[in-house]
Amino acid sequence: MQVTSELVGNVHLVTLDGELDASNVTYFKEMVLPLLASPIKLVIDLSGIRFIDSSGMGAMISCQRHAAAVGGRLKLCGMSPEVRASFELLRLQSILDISNTREEALQSFA
Amino acid sequence: MNSLPAVEKFEPVAASDVVSANPRIIWWLKAISRAISVLAMTVGALVVIGGVLDIALLKNLLTGQETASPNAAIAIGLIGVALWQLQDGEADNAGEVQLKPRHRLARLCAMGAALIGLVTIAEYIFDRDLGVDHLLFAEPQSSVGTSMMDRMAPGTAVSLVILGGALLQMSRRMEHWSTQVLALAVGWIAFLACLGHLYGAELLYGVVCIGGDCEATSNLPRYAAVALPTALMLGLLAYGLLASRPHDGLMKIISSDSTGGLVARRILPAAIVFPTAFGWLNVSLLDTDFIQPDLGAALVAGIDVIAVGGVLWWSSWSLYRIDVQRRLTERELAQVREREIEIGYRIQRTLLFDYPPHDLPWARFAALTIPSDRIDGDFFDFLVHTDRQIDVILGDVMGKGVPAALLGAATKTHLLRAFSHLIAIGNDRASLPEPKDIITLANSHIANELIALDSFVTVCYARFDLDRDRLIFVDCGHTHTIHYQQQTGNCVLLAGENMPLGLDAHEIYTQYEIEIMPGDLLVFYSDGVTEARTRTGELFGVERLVDLVQTHADLDPEELTKRLRAAVEAFSGSGSFADDLTCVSVKLKEHRLPGPLRRAEMAISSDLKELAIVRDFVEQMASKGVLSVDKVNSLKRAVSEAASNIIIHAYDRRPDRRIELDVEVFADRVVVRLHHLGMSFDPQQVSAPKFDGSQEGGFGIYIIAQSVDEVRYYVDDRGRNCIALVKWADQPDERRSHDASDI
Numbered sequence: 001m002q003v004t005s006e007l008v009g010n011v012h013l014v015t016l017d018g019e020l021d022a023s024n025v026t027y028f029k030e031m032v033l034p035l036l037a038s039p040i041k042l043v044i045d046l047s048g049i050r051f052i053d054s055s056g057m058g059a060m061i062s063c064q065r066h067a068a069a070v071g072g073r074l075k076l077c078g079m080s081p082e083v084r085a086s087f088e089l090l091r092l093q094s095i096l097d098i099s100n101t102r103e104e105a106l107q108s109f110a
Numbered sequence: 111m112n113s114l115p116a117v118e119k120f121e122p123v124a125a126s127d128v129v130s131a132n133p134r135i136i137w138w139l140k141a142i143s144r145a146i147s148v149l150a151m152t153v154g155a156l157v158v159i160g161g162v163l164d165i166a167l168l169k170n171l172l173t174g175q176e177t178a179s180p181n182a183a184i185a186i187g188l189i190g191v192a193l194w195q196l197q198d199g200e201a202d203n204a205g206e207v208q209l210k211p212r213h214r215l216a217r218l219c220a221m222g223a224a225l226i227g228l229v230t231i232a233e234y235i236f237d238r239d240l241g242v243d244h245l246l247f248a249e250p251q252s253s254v255g256t257s258m259m260d261r262m263a264p265g266t267a268v269s270l271v272i273l274g275g276a277l278l279q280m281s282r283r284m285e286h287w288s289t290q291v292l293a294l295a296v297g298w299i300a301f302l303a304c305l306g307h308l309y310g311a312e313l314l315y316g317v318v319c320i321g322g323d324c325e326a327t328s329n330l331p332r333y334a335a336v337a338l339p340t341a342l343m344l345g346l347l348a349y350g351l352l353a354s355r356p357h358d359g360l361m362k363i364i365s366s367d368s369t370g371g372l373v374a375r376r377i378l379p380a381a382i383v384f385p386t387a388f389g390w391l392n393v394s395l396l397d398t399d400f401i402q403p404d405l406g407a408a409l410v411a412g413i414d415v416i417a418v419g420g421v422l423w424w425s426s427w428s429l430y431r432i433d434v435q436r437r438l439t440e441r442e443l444a445q446v447r448e449r450e451i452e453i454g455y456r457i458q459r460t461l462l463f464d465y466p467p468h469d470l471p472w473a474r475f476a477a478l479t480i481p482s483d484r485i486d487g488d489f490f491d492f493l494v495h496t497d498r499q500i501d502v503i504l505g506d507v508m509g510k511g512v513p514a515a516l517l518g519a520a521t522k523t524h525l526l527r528a529f530s531h532l533i534a535i536g537n538d539r540a541s542l543p544e545p546k547d548i549i550t551l552a553n554s555h556i557a558n559e560l561i562a563l564d565s566f567v568t569v570c571y572a573r574f575d576l577d578r579d580r581l582i583f584v585d586c587g588h589t590h591t592i593h594y595q596q597q598t599g600n601c602v603l604l605a606g607e608n609m610p611l612g613l614d615a616h617e618i619y620t621q622y623e624i625e626i627m628p629g630d631l632l633v634f635y636s637d638g639v640t641e642a643r644t645r646t647g648e649l650f651g652v653e654r655l656v657d658l659v660q661t662h663a664d665l666d667p668e669e670l671t672k673r674l675r676a677a678v679e680a681f682s683g684s685g686s687f688a689d690d691l692t693c694v695s696v697k698l699k700e701h702r703l704p705g706p707l708r709r710a711e712m713a714i715s716s717d718l719k720e721l722a723i724v725r726d727f728v729e730q731m732a733s734k735g736v737l738s739v740d741k742v743n744s745l746k747r748a749v750s751e752a753a754s755n756i757i758i759h760a761y762d763r764r765p766d767r768r769i770e771l772d773v774e775v776f777a778d779r780v781v782v783r784l785h786h787l788g789m790s791f792d793p794q795q796v797s798a799p800k801f802d803g804s805q806e807g808g809f810g811i812y813i814i815a816q817s818v819d820e821v822r823y824y825v826d827d828r829g830r831n832c833i834a835l836v837k838w839a840d841q842p843d844e845r846r847s848h849d850a851s852d853i
Contacts, residue, residue: 019725022754023718051725053750054813058806065803082743089816095803 002048003031011041011109013102017048020056029059036063039071043105047078052086064096073097077105131357132367135375139353139365140197146350147193153343154187181230182262185223185270186343192219192277193350217281224274230267263336265303269296269344276351287359290352294360297348303341305386309393369432373425380421388414454512455484462519464491467500467827469783469834472576472628472699476667478675479692480638487514488636488692491522493529494827495542498576504694505569506588506636508610513565514690521556521567521611528552545571545584546621553586553611553619560612567611570634574626574696581632584621586610589637592656594663596629601656628700631663631670638691639674642682650681667695706774706781707736716757716767716786724753724771731773732780736839745837748817749782751810752833760788760831770830779819779838785830793823 001018014032018024035042044063046052060076067074077099079087087093099105160168161180195216232238262270276292305311336344356365364374388410395406466475479488487510493501505521507514528551532543549571560566568588574581583591585606593602608619626632635655642650658677662670674693679685712727714720728749733742753769761767770785796811814821820836 019722021721021750022758023721053754054809055754055807058809061803061806086747089813090809091801
């Protein structure tokens, strides 16, 4: 799995590519959680993610809690139907801010 | 096989095996007895010497009077000699003493003393002077001739006769209780005489004036008094007699190291001393003018209560402490035993129990066993030879508890040993040894040992042969297996005619064959089921069991077993039973169903990096036509979570372990099994996840349950923990017609 991070205006954009599971979730957290130490606007683009398991989704919850703790904001976007099904299994659509596309997510922060 | 001698029965334990004499007390008692006999001999000798040499001090040693007859002293001396000679009397088995010279001497002395007493009594009775009173010292001391006053007192004479008799008896039968009763009688007479002297009650020591006023009728018969030294000497001799046999009769308790001995040693002296002392105090107070007599009596009684109460409390306190100690020890012993049973129970549950196979396509198994007291004397075993041949063995050892459990384990071992032996010597290694041969061989190995142990084992050995649709069984005196036939809807009891294992080493066992069909149900059980009782003693019985099986024959065996347990518990009104209770049910299924279209296995190391490989493997196998893309994704998700759980929880993140997977693709479903040797986990223990964002982990079990149609956690027949996942091609409600899943 690849994690790339860039700044679009005042919004941080993290793009994931590959499969997020228990084997690389620690790597993901190490890359993303430091960003959330300050109150930023963060978009995580999951369009490159083919599979996410429960630990991957747990990491998303963790990101959400870190952002909320310092007054930052988090949006997820670009989920494939399969990934979306996983999130809905855990009813995460109700506690995570999920946009359909990256553009939609960036626009809503603008 | 060498046979040990038969197990010895316990001898009943005698009191003397658990309570022994206190050696220190024994030593003291014997020493005192010897000292008393020496004292008596010395006194006798001194008086005789005094008489011969006419030394008044010595002559009157015992009486304190000028006019004493030396007879009493001589008799006392003789008794002292007899007592000395009879110390350490060793009796033979019959209790009769072998006569030795010193015993003869003792008899002679005892007879002499008794004779002196008897003659004196005769003198009193016939009122004649037979001359014994001055036998030794011819010259009468009294100027008025022999008077009554020179004779020994009647009490002394009686005591001498009794003592002499007691010693005679002792010289004949060393340990007879009668000597001690006689000694007690003398002790009591002497004690009363002493009390008489102490309290000034003349009647008690024997000065009797016959005919009223002594002063007025001085020529009327007057009996001499038992002098205080004589009384003391007689009392001591009585005590010496008792103390010379500290092991026997009444003294057994006093010398014993039991609590009874302790109490006796404390209270008996008090029982003698206190009444004496307080009686004396009472009498003395009466003589003084300080206190009013009634007030004095009240005060003495008050002090008496304190003293007696104190001694009793002291003794009770000792008893209390001893009792507490004893109870603590008992509790400790009980705890040790409890711990052993607990360990035995764990060993049995973890190492000795076999688990029924879960992954055979043609049958479902369920097993239940409830030991009556944790350790189980029932056993069962499943031998999976091929996926179409399996042996089910169910046994019941006579008795229960630890010996029965060990015998059960031994029987299992011998059955397996017989099995492997028969395979090794068989010509055709491809075919299995016959059940009857296995049983016959195992029985010949263990029968003699079981006979020596007074035990036996009933066994039902059943082989399911799916290639021929046959059940081959050997019934060794076991309960009759219930065979529910789906075709007729009836239950048949399968009975053989063989004896239990352990009755005859030469028994040749026979086997029976019956036809079995898909849908049939076989229920093996121990008599703990049918012999469960109500409180009023009514048996559960075979009929009730058959009815139950017939009614619930369509249920899954697991469920049937639960119902059976509930029924027996409801019937007996309790969750625990008098006997071990065991039941194994086997439900046959259609085994000619089409097998899997494809099957593949793979093994991974327990490294999280392998998860992606597992998902690819499942996707590859499952996605060719049978399941929709969504269903493949769901299955993949479940398998990934299961593998992840195994690595993280069962293997505690150790990356060097193995996980074995197999995937079977059927026309209508895909089955994935994950096998591991890590810690098993119970999905029931996992709490339901919270979806409010407060929880970041612990969703795995939930995801698995939501993503596939069936999940089963079990231990497979190779002892591996297994998670089996089934994803059906149809929606769940569309496959009602299917039998239960083929995991």
